[in-house]
Amino acid sequence: MTDTGAGREDEALLITAVEGHPKEKQRYLLYVNGSREPLTSVHEDLLIRYRLLKGREILIDELRQITEEDSDHRVYVLALSYLGARPRTSKEIIRYLARKGIEEAACEKALERLQQERLVDDDSYANRFASQRMRTQLKGRRLLRQELEQRGIAKTTAKEAADNLDREAEREAATRAAIKKWPHVKGESRDRKRKLMAFLLRRGFPSDVVKQALGAAIEAERLDEEGPALDN
Structure with missing residues (x-):
């Protein structure tokens, strides 16, 4: 495509044709001054916002600003598609765009827009x-x-x-983890308790919660071994 930086900034170009991009959805090719080669392409949103229609005259300086905005928009759309799979953190967005070869300033600009829109x-x-x-x-x-x-x-x-x-929800999670793990812990009683406590601590539960969960697991095993009470 023709370099949009060519010519004087106050020079006006005449848009003589606008065509849909054959390979990219929602993008349009702009032809100016009767040329058979497109000067540039822009996203549909910018096409509508700046009324880039056939017969419109546009200054080179204005066109340069539009193409810069279009470049930012490309990065934004790229980040938006990455968000489609699941929620992402700010750092994940930046890392993803960086892997795509996007410059840091453009990455930050796209992230800022996503944050303003509460998408990140x-x-x-x-x-x-x-x-x-x-x-x-x-x-x-x-x-x-x-x-x-x-x-x-x-x-x-x-x-x-x-x-x-929630502390109560955390105690419930620890208890579920302890009861699930306890039957598979081998060794003498004291060794089993030590192993289970270490397991729960590695899973990030506070020590007081771990002790309660251990007690619940031991009690659950006792009740299971006793079986259902017989009716007299």
């Missing part, structure tokens, strides 16, 4: 992630805080999300 919200992500993982994967607040930081969540945000977890 690290606080909400952290709270939702921690609560869901605790419930479905039976993990405690200390491990969940580490996992959030590994996903690029700021330490203060990760800590706040972990601190916001």
Whole structure:
């Protein structure tokens, strides 16, 4: 395509044709001054916003600004498609765009727009992630805080999300994990208790919660061994 930087900035170009891009949806080719080769392509949103229609005159300086905005829009759409699979953190968005060869400034601009539109919200992500993982994967607040930081969540945000977890829900998760694990722990009684406590601590549960969960697992096993009470 023709370099939009050619010519004087106050020079006016006449749009003589607008055609849909043959390979990219929602993009249009712009032809100027009767040329058979497209000067550039723009997204449909910009085409409508700037009324880039046949017969419109446009200054080179204006066209340059539009193509720069279109470049930003490309990065935004790329990030938006990445978000389609599941919620992402700010750091994940930046890393993804960087892998695509996008310059840092363009990455930050796209992220800022996504944040303004509330499509990327690290606080909400952290709270939702921690609560869901605790419930479905039976993990405690200390491990969940580490996992959030590994996903690029700021330490203060990760800590706040972990601190916001419901204590009773965490005790229930620890108890479920303990009861599930206890029958598979081998060794003498004292050794089994030590192993289970170490297991629960590695899963990020606080020590007081671990002790309660251990007691619940032992009691569940006792009741299971006794079997149902017989009616007199």
